[in-house]
Amino acid sequence: MNHQLNKRKIINDPIYGFVTLPDDFIYELINHPYFQRLRHIKQLGLTNLVYPGALHTRFHHAIGAMYLMTEAISVLQAKQIQITEEETQATTIAILLHDIGHGPFSHALEHTIVKGINHEDISELLMQQLNKQYKGKLSLAIKIFNNQYKKKFLHQLVSSQLDMDRLDYLRRDSFFTGVSEGVISSDRIIKMLNVKNDELVIEEKGIYSIEKFIIARRLMYWQVYLHKTVVSAENLLVNILVRAKQLAAKGVDLFATPALSVFLKNNFSKKDFITRPDLLDNFASLDDYDIFTSVKVWAKHKDKILSMLCSNLVNRKLFRIELKREKIELSSKKELIKMCMKQYKFTKKEASFFVVSGEVENSAYRTDNLKINILMNSGKVIDIAEAGDQLNVEVLSKTVKKYFICYPKDLIIKK
Amino acid sequence: MNHQLNKRKIINDPIYGFVTLPDDFIYELINHPYFQRLRHIKQLGLTNLVYPGALHTRFHHAIGAMYLMTEAISVLQAKQIQITEEETQATTIAILLHDIGHGPFSHALEHTIVKGINHEDISELLMQQLNKQYKGKLSLAIKIFNNQYKKKFLHQLVSSQLDMDRLDYLRRDSFFTGVSEGVISSDRIIKMLNVKNDELVIEEKGIYSIEKFIIARRLMYWQVYLHKTVVSAENLLVNILVRAKQLAAKGVDLFATPALSVFLKNNFSKKDFITRPDLLDNFASLDDYDIFTSVKVWAKHKDKILSMLCSNLVNRKLFRIELKREKIELSSKKELIKMCMKQYKFTKKEASFFVVSGEVENSAYRTDNLKINILMNSGKVIDIAEAGDQLNVEVLSKTVKKYFICYPKDLIIKK
């Protein structure tokens, strides 16, 4: 007993207190370089430019989601839901690794220098790689992750409207940003979990916690995930990476870490990643540090476009951004580009790096196949949209789309 | 009124909620590149290897200390202590900039590649530089910072046993590490502040909050600041930087950002910093990113010592560390070095990069000239050491020194 005791590891989490690692194999996975790299990838990318506390990493989030999973499983077991030890470990591994494929500033990266493959694909490749290294010990976890296992509710714990991923990230993002409107009672929701007909359900008593969860998510979208200054900063980074890749393609000399260099100078397809394990490893050594360090050095690059964009990001002189309910008219975008050309002596191509338009949308609660099921005291299972008679869930679930346009703060607008 | 209103900026802090920036000049200082760089310097260096939430930056701490200062000043003014608007701004600036000279991983840096000058000196040089740029607008702030202003208590708000620096960092470090034992009631302490004979004092009612503050500080020392794994990681980084500088001196090719490169290849004295503003600017562009990115690249360097040390840090295979009350005997250190030589086929010089010894000490409450004064209900002022009859402050204030020795985890110890 004592021997085992000394090996159980504990991680201090400001949100949950002591998090005990459930077993030795999971401890080994956490120590694997693939997982340790998540220490250097911020969960919310550039959001710390608006909320300075938002520096928490995908590492911390994955540990948190794992913790909630162990809580959820033990609540279900106490309600006589059969979950074997093997299933417990596999489901825990599935949630631990659900984001393993994320790169630094994923959104920006996937739209620019790593275009051929998305993080979901990389997650799967990395899991398979680990499965190979650990001789099949992740097979069940991968099955559950891909929803190919018979007990469907285990997958729902990993990925659904109420999965442990969301429960952790909403609470964690709210904690570190300080946006208290987004705080959710993850422990209360978890205590209300149950399984009926192999589906994850919430007991009727938990209905208010779910309502609050849906509302909190909506508020987090507008206050954090789609905060206009964050959108502006991300678009600045996108253009930086686009420009850098352009220059690299032309053979212009660019400071970069070796890992970043590979992606600046080449275009890879998903197939490349599958066939070349070195590429996967190279991707797995990229993190926020590679990107930001390069941006800092590029701020003094002789290419005026690149250096201007970079120094704007480093010194937090972000684009001004306008968010509107209506589509941005093409003419007004053209007008802004013209002004840039004039004021900064840019060509049209150059100027277009400084005027960005696009759209963002929330998607708080989808009414399609991703329902939240409520187990009524009567034993009936109904969707929250019908059960919550006090709140019109439809209203909350409506997708809101907004359009934005960005341009330099010091651009003199003539109207 | 409205116009002014739109310009008042608000920062969301998970600890204090909304922090309102007091005025436009302070807003300008915060936007200065010297200050923005603090966004990329973690307050607690490598501590996040033990407490994954501890990623908060010196930027965030400085904003927090500034917030506490505005609170403290308004509490004192409500108690009829005269503080003019000019003094208010100057004291606020002094606390905002108190750590401006910190580099990345200060402790490690100052013992290795930037040896000639410490962060206090650089803080002062940077403040003077800013004072020049802003045409003397920081003169009073600098005077207060250096304790050359007639109202001594203003300096004590910036630097003393109960300054706003400590009140913020203890609470902030406790918040982000999740070490709840260190939580202090900064608002309660601030509400109890007063001034008597130009000295900052605590009203008698606040005595328990102060006792708890002293205790919390002690616990933070042992659980966070001197946590043995953190000490081990820091010593690993020290040796990495020492080795890198050695190699650079020999002309070995080393990946590095331009800013870091300068310090790897040269040795500068304090005088150099004073006479060469470019050097100060170069220092001011160094941050955590420069260091860690280089370490990551060096992990594949052909120098075996450097690559081994670096890959240990990147993959969190830290030194094993033993913490003892007695001095480490020289013979046992020599023994460990010998084992390293044998196991890794190192020369003695090489092996000594992998065996580190040293000492750490807390210094919770110094009984010398840095007292905490209590204003008794009777009007008398006495030191907390005498006032706290329930607690033996002497015991708490005793300096505890511990000795440590580090060596590789996979070193096979034969006894």
Place this chain on the structure above:
Amino acid sequence: MNHQLNKRKIINDPIYGFVTLPDDFIYELINHPYFQRLRHIKQLGLTNLVYPGALHTRFHHAIGAMYLMTEAISVLQAKQIQITEEETQATTIAILLHDIGHGPFSHALEHTIVKGINHEDISELLMQQLNKQYKGKLSLAIKIFNNQYKKKFLHQLVSSQLDMDRLDYLRRDSFFTGVSEGVISSDRIIKMLNVKNDELVIEEKGIYSIEKFIIARRLMYWQVYLHKTVVSAENLLVNILVRAKQLAAKGVDLFATPALSVFLKNNFSKKDFITRPDLLDNFASLDDYDIFTSVKVWAKHKDKILSMLCSNLVNRKLFRIELKREKIELSSKKELIKMCMKQYKFTKKEASFFVVSGEVENSAYRTDNLKINILMNSGKVIDIAEAGDQLNVEVLSKTVKKYFICYPKDLIIKK
């Protein structure tokens, strides 16, 4: 300075920390027996039967609302809104005394043994009484309380959709019940207060906090204020008091404190209260203790109706309650009464004490004249219902009415 210092009183509040009493006159008012009696009147009546922590008193709530008022006024003053010292004190007194007229279990009392007058009227009579005792020192406070003062926004701080009363009670009720869904960020809302055209407004930045406030209020209605078990308990108490008054009218001997006895044996009109100060004083000596002590003794009364009702309340054998969206049909009520008659050998009159029907409704945000005004960045003032484009405030503001019927838990229902 020191002298004054010793007299400033501090109250420890688990919600706000240290609450400093603003001045000596307010301290005197708080020490007045009229105000001290609020220590013995629970804010939420019988709610502690469902939420055992909900024992907080009207005393504590009044102190809390006073604290928020001092915060709000100092925020407004910092924004250059003119509020004189005299107005500050008067507004603070107005909020402190806003609930002074509440009796024990107000709702139950006003529907039974103190029918002729409501707590609002008594509040006003008590304030006038205090104004007499303190020689007109409350005149301005009363003017503001009654919205007869020129600066309308001062009244709005005391009574409006966003007054300090609501901000405190929502947060306090949420804190003590443990219903975390109701937590509101009172400090964030207060920091966003401003005045425009003599109207209290919220600055645009605070819009999400207001949305969350409206939602929290709705959830508190259904989870706390209209919790069905609480409704059931209150109706039980109503019937106890009705029965006791009936018996008293018949001259049956009943244990009661002298203060309660007066109201059991007589019916008074508002006019009686105005003309007889002794009556007001008698009312002001009634509190929760008089009611509950009597109920406990009555549980052994020889009147079977009274003793059964009382022992059900004391031993928490509350009515079963059904809450429905449709009106309760008269026939089903009659049916239940018949069952009671049969099972307990009651007459129809007696049985009807055990079958209660009625309705409850929330009223979260009224769209009529009680708007929440948002001060947009543009300087325009609009209603939150229009400003909150992410949330359909109309949906939230819709009044929901529910119908209930109660009957004994051990009644055997035959269908």
Place this chain on the structure above:
Amino acid sequence: MNHQLNKRKIINDPIYGFVTLPDDFIYELINHPYFQRLRHIKQLGLTNLVYPGALHTRFHHAIGAMYLMTEAISVLQAKQIQITEEETQATTIAILLHDIGHGPFSHALEHTIVKGINHEDISELLMQQLNKQYKGKLSLAIKIFNNQYKKKFLHQLVSSQLDMDRLDYLRRDSFFTGVSEGVISSDRIIKMLNVKNDELVIEEKGIYSIEKFIIARRLMYWQVYLHKTVVSAENLLVNILVRAKQLAAKGVDLFATPALSVFLKNNFSKKDFITRPDLLDNFASLDDYDIFTSVKVWAKHKDKILSMLCSNLVNRKLFRIELKREKIELSSKKELIKMCMKQYKFTKKEASFFVVSGEVENSAYRTDNLKINILMNSGKVIDIAEAGDQLNVEVLSKTVKKYFICYPKDLIIKK
């Protein structure tokens, strides 16, 4: 499964969130009138006169301690400590009922009108009574409670330096008073529990939490449990009850509830309680309401001593109290009595009701047989007093005795 589910009851606790009642028998015990009466007995008696939030009841505390017990047992079971289902239930019942014998304002009561028996004895009598009613189902619980069961550590969970009673009351008292200095991390301590050689121990990692626990307890003693105003109020109540009993003995007519009346008019021994179950039932119907209601009525009694004392308590005009490190000299007490005689025209006997002296002492950590054992990583078990090298536990554990004297606030002191 579903059926069982509907019966599991949940209680909302502001401290722990949802508390699930473990089984039906415990639910029945909680519904028993003996237990429900604890709803009307405040945990901290008159402390709410100083900390207005401190209205929480022994009912709430017992539920909280029960919750911690279920947590502790499941932590121990996860560490392979054998605890059967039957033992689990029994230990849980033991903690639930550990304070069942407390009367209203226990301390005051046991020194005045219920002198012959203390609450520990009554607890045991009530448990035996319940055991009879439930046909022996509490036998094991009683055995564990009395430390007569073979597994000693189960008793230690109920009663020892680190029992669930203390863990709950320190945290709960701290929560409701708002004295944040007393907050303890009960969940962290519980996670560190283990059993070694049938003794409850704390794992080494938890040593700082224990240190903080000891410190918090000390601060709670001086800030709450022995707060001088609380001591003053309690002594006022003691004298009220002494006077009332004196008058009752003389046959003076006194308002009182029937239950209180019995104790005012008679003196009972422990033997009486054992032989007369009606007496036990009578005691079990006494609560805070009986006492305070009577005090309120007595405030208008024609006996000048009684009415003065009572009206001082009701209107919170408490005795002035002086707390000293030295014994109060008899001469100064006599002097004060003389002043009372003169100022209020009292006889010496009467005056002595208004001058009270006595002593209070903390007893934070006793070094005798009630140790806190630490399980070192090495496997050795040592006492915290030796293990905590950073803190001198001896200093903290020293008993501090203080002496007090009380007299009326309006007494004119001539020196």
